[in-house]
Amino acid sequence: MQTAIATVSLSGALNEKLEAIAAARFKGVEIFENDLLSFNGTPTDVREIIAGLGLQPITFQPFRDFEGMPADRRERVFARAERKFDVMQALGCDLLLVCSNVSPDSLGAIDRAAADLHALGERAARRGLRIGFEALAWGRHINDYRDAWEAVRRADHPAVGLVLDTFHILARKTDLAAIASIPRDRIFLVQVADAPVLDMDYLSWSRHFRNFPGQGDLPLLDFMAALQATGFDGLLSLEIFNDQFRAGSARSVAVDGHRALIYLLDQLRARTGVATAGVPGLPPRARCRGTAFIEFAIDEGDAPSFRRVLGGLGFRLGGIHKSKAVERWCQGGINLVVNTEKEGFAHSYNITHGTSVCAIGLEVDDAAATLDRARKLLDMPFRQAVGPGELEVPAVRGLGGSLVYFVDPKSELARVWDIEFAAPDSGPAPGADAGLTRVDHISQSMHYEEMLAWLLFYTSLLDVTKTSEQDVVDPGGLVKSQVVQAPDGSVRIVLNASQSNRTLSSRFLSEMFGSGVQHIAFATDDILQTVARLSANGVDLLPIPENYYDDLEAKTDLPPAMIDRLRAHNILYDREDGAEYLQAYVQSREDRFFFEIVERRGYGGFGAANAAIRLAAQTRFVRQSQHM
Ligand SMILES: O=C(O)c1ccc(O)c(O)c1
Numbered sequence: 001m002q003t004a005i006a007t008v009s010l011s012g013a014l015n016e017k018l019e020a021i022a023a024a025r026f027k028g029v030e031i032f033e034n035d036l037l038s039f040n041g042t043p044t045d046v047r048e049i050i051a052g053l054g055l056q057p058i059t060f061q062p063f064r065d066f067e068g069m070p071a072d073r074r075e076r077v078f079a080r081a082e083r084k085f086d087v088m089q090a091l092g093c094d095l096l097l098v099c100s101n102v103s104p105d106s107l108g109a110i111d112r113a114a115a116d117l118h119a120l121g122e123r124a125a126r127r128g129l130r131i132g133f134e135a136l137a138w139g140r141h142i143n144d145y146r147d148a149w150e151a152v153r154r155a156d157h158p159a160v161g162l163v164l165d166t167f168h169i170l171a172r173k174t175d176l177a178a179i180a181s182i183p184r185d186r187i188f189l190v191q192v193a194d195a196p197v198l199d200m201d202y203l204s205w206s207r208h209f210r211n212f213p214g215q216g217d218l219p220l221l222d223f224m225a226a227l228q229a230t231g232f233d234g235l236l237s238l239e240i241f242n243d244q245f246r247a248g249s250a251r252s253v254a255v256d257g258h259r260a261l262i263y264l265l266d267q268l269r270a271r272t273g274v275a276t277a278g279v280p281g282l283p284p285r286a287r288c289r290g291t292a293f294i295e296f297a298i299d300e301g302d303a304p305s306f307r308r309v310l311g312g313l314g315f316r317l318g319g320i321h322k323s324k325a326v327e328r329w330c331q332g333g334i335n336l337v338v339n340t341e342k343e344g345f346a347h348s349y350n351i352t353h354g355t356s357v358c359a360i361g362l363e364v365d366d367a368a369a370t371l372d373r374a375r376k377l378l379d380m381p382f383r384q385a386v387g388p389g390e391l392e393v394p395a396v397r398g399l400g401g402s403l404v405y406f407v408d409p410k411s412e413l414a415r416v417w418d419i420e421f422a423a424p425d426s427g428p429a430p431g432a433d434a435g436l437t438r439v440d441h442i443s444q445s446m447h448y449e450e451m452l453a454w455l456l457f458y459t460s461l462l463d464v465t466k467t468s469e470q471d472v473v474d475p476g477g478l479v480k481s482q483v484v485q486a487p488d489g490s491v492r493i494v495l496n497a498s499q500s501n502r503t504l505s506s507r508f509l510s511e512m513f514g515s516g517v518q519h520i521a522f523a524t525d526d527i528l529q530t531v532a533r534l535s536a537n538g539v540d541l542l543p544i545p546e547n548y549y550d551d552l553e554a555k556t557d558l559p560p561a562m563i564d565r566l567r568a569h570n571i572l573y574d575r576e577d578g579a580e581y582l583q584a585y586v587q588s589r590e591d592r593f594f595f596e597i598v599e600r601r602g603y604g605g606f607g608a609a610n611a612a613i614r615l616a617a618q619t620r621f622v623r624q625s626q627h628m
């Protein structure tokens with residue numbers, strides 16, 4: 001299988017797109033005519049750029065409104081095609097993609113389309129070129145791959161073949177059974193695109209909302225399995241019309257595309273047991289066992305107050321790094337790493353972002369295999385110099401340049417705390433343990449354009465599923481929120497983004513100079529006891545308005561004494577199908593990260609019903625603090 005991507009999928013000028021495509025290690029490229037027309041260079045120049053980058057131009061496209069034109073316009077259409085053939089020969093590209101006619105002037109009948117395709121095939125063959133015919137979902141007469149195939153079959157010309165595009169096929173929910181009857185050498189090109197399920201006309205949906213395989217909701221694996229059954233081993237190309245991708249960085253979008261394709265073929269192998277030739281086998285998606293640690297990059301000036309916050313939350317100093325200015329703070333099964341080093345990764349991260357989470361450590365079944373998978377998915381491994389007596393903990397770059405480390409219970413990594421840390425001689429007197437048991441979830445804020453990329457990063461690497469996208473109302477605008485989580489809930493990561501720059505999520509991005517962890521939720525088995533201890537430790541919780549509790553009283557059958565306790569401690573409450581969720585937020589005076597406490601009583605969600613209340617309370621609180 002040869003992997004490729006269409007230039008239309010990326011931002012920039014043609015040369016920039018080509019460079020990004022080569023850098024992302026694709027072999028082939030579909031040249032979109034508009035990218036050529038707007039490029040300041042001849043087709044021969046483009047041919048040289050492509051060759052210089054080690055790429056192959058696999059298709060020139062699209063050639064529109066061809067088949068079924070009335071007799072008086074037919075010659076004109078062929079003359080137009082001959083001009084495109086000239087360009088293709090200069091480009092060194094042998095396949096012209098002809099998409100089905102959308103013109104109201106066009107005439108139907110498969111035989112007419114077949115005759116036109118045959119005649120075009122004759123002309124193409126004279127120049128050593130080929131024609132691939134594709135059914136657009138909104139084609140006037142041909143909008144179904146089965147009709148396109150019938151036209152190609154009847155054209156009966158070796159230079160005329162079929163182009164299958166998953167968007168057009170799956171958007172219309174076309175039955176896939178007929179793919180099995182298409183001889184594999186008659187399929188000249190397969191274009192893959194995913195998309196979220198949206199209720200809109202095919203053309204707008206296709207031109208603005210396509211995304212990479214795995215980023216949308218279309219049953220791409222069903223299609224791939226049907227295609228694999230034909231023995232197809234040809235060109236597989238991403239053709240993604242997406243407004244966010246066109247606005248993003250061509251280089252990172254191209255890498256995302258390749259990652260998505262590798263992951264798609266990996267899932268296909270897992271499903272059918274048949275590997276795709278030329279695609280390396282990957283270790284399975286990493287099974288998550290929990291959050292091993294969260295590392296904070298802190299400068300020395302901020303460290304005392306940060307330690308006070310941790311102490312107030314019931315954490316105690318559990319270890320001091322043997323050779324670095326790094327501390328381990330513990331409570332229940334939670335490990336927080338406080339890094340105040342003056343060099344190295346955490347230090348540079350702190351210089352750019354200030355006090356922030358610079359790394360997340362995930363416990364997986366097999367850390368080395370996880371890193372191997374990450375490499376094969378074109379994720380970015382991270383290494384820095386390791387001192388004597390230190391372990392090299394496998395890591396990749398995560399959101400906003402932060403790190404994701406992998407540890408496991410089966411290697412030396414399991415003993416990292418014993419190997420690298422010594423017991424503290426003395427430390428600040430700890431506040432009372434607050435009963436926090438584990439990291440419940442980590443919430444990350446990012447730019448809207450990045451969200452699809454990070455969903456793909458997590459879902460392709462880890463054994464996690466994503467929930468559907470939710471809109472949360474912030475006083476400053478809407479926030480899109482989507483969760484990736486392990487099947488057993490051992491790891492839950494909430495991804496937030498908004499297009500408004502006035503939401504808490506966006507203010508965090510500007511305050512922190514980039515995307516990153518905005519809040520961390522710790523779990524407790526008894527939130528009432530936890531908040532009582534926090535209160536005794538002098539920790540203030542975010543005030544929740546009285547109206548909220550009045551409404552809670554009206555809509556639930558909670559006993560008044562319980563409502564009073566929730567009210568007294570500023571605890572938010574949600575119930576779904578008998579399962580309960582209780583949450584409280586630690587006050588934060590800035591638009592920076594903050595902590596949350598949650599108790600789940602069989603509850604799997606994230607208190608979506610309370611999100612708007614909480615965001616309003618936080619916004620109000622930060623504004624008041626800033627005016628004090
Ligand atoms: O949106 C279009 O017009 C268009 C053009 C060429 C394609 O291959 C396609 O899938 C869509």
Ligand SMILES: [Mg+2]
Pocket residue numbers: 134165191239
């Ligand atoms: Mg297409």
